[in-house]
Amino acid sequence: xTTPSTPDFLLGQIPTPTQWNSFFAAKADYNGDGSFAxxxxxxxxVLSGSLAVAGATSLGNGSANYLLAEGAPxxxxxxxxxxxxxxxxxxxxxxxxxxxxxxxxxxxxTVYTVATLPAAGTAxxxxxxxxxxxxxxxxxxxxxxxxxxxVYDTGSAWVVG
Numbered sequence: 001x002t003t004p005s006t007p008d009f010l011l012g013q014i015p016t017p018t019q020w021n022s023f024f025a026a027k028a029d030y031n032g033d034g035s036f037a038x039x040x041x042x043x044x045x046v047l048s049g050s051l052a053v054a055g056a057t058s059l060g061n062g063s064a065n066y067l068l069a070e071g072a073p074x075x076x077x078x079x080x081x082x083x084x085x086x087x088x089x090x091x092x093x094x095x096x097x098x099x100x101x102x103x104x105x106x107x108x109x110t111v112y113t114v115a116t117l118p119a120a121g122t123a124x125x126x127x128x129x130x131x132x133x134x135x136x137x138x139x140x141x142x143x144x145x146x147x148x149x150x151v152y153d154t155g156s157a158w159v160v161g
Contacts, residue, residue: 114143
């Protein structure tokens with residue numbers, strides 16, 4: 001059979017790189033610069049294997065709040081960002097059963113001054129401040145000093161620890 005298919009391939013033909021590139025360049029999600037348009041996944045999706053992100057990928061776009069995955073150039077970090085219509089959006093990593101969240105490498109967090117910490121009230125949150133005047137574990141943190149200390153939210157106050 002010699003009838004051409006949509007990308008003008010013949011049955012049994014092995015396409016050349018030029019033919020493949022022209023086929024993909026004609027796709028609606030190709031940006032023309034070697035990248036592809038944003039992947040939008042509405043609702044819940046199960047991904048097996050790896051999700052490779054070269055540009056920006058929105059997971060759950062169409063919802064009020066969703067996850068934005070962005071690739072980055074060499075030397076810059078890739079990112080997962082909670083975004084959407086709410087002013088404050090948490091990012092939940094939820095292991096199954098007794099599983100935990102594992103991180104390979106260090107965890108880098110925002111360094112606050114005591115005055116810029118979010119209001120206390122959500123027990124279990126952790127942060128780091130650069131201007132504490134107290135360093136004793138379990139003491140309510142106070143600003144105006146020069147000590148850098150980790151702090152945690154008890155549900156009613158930020159304390160050193």
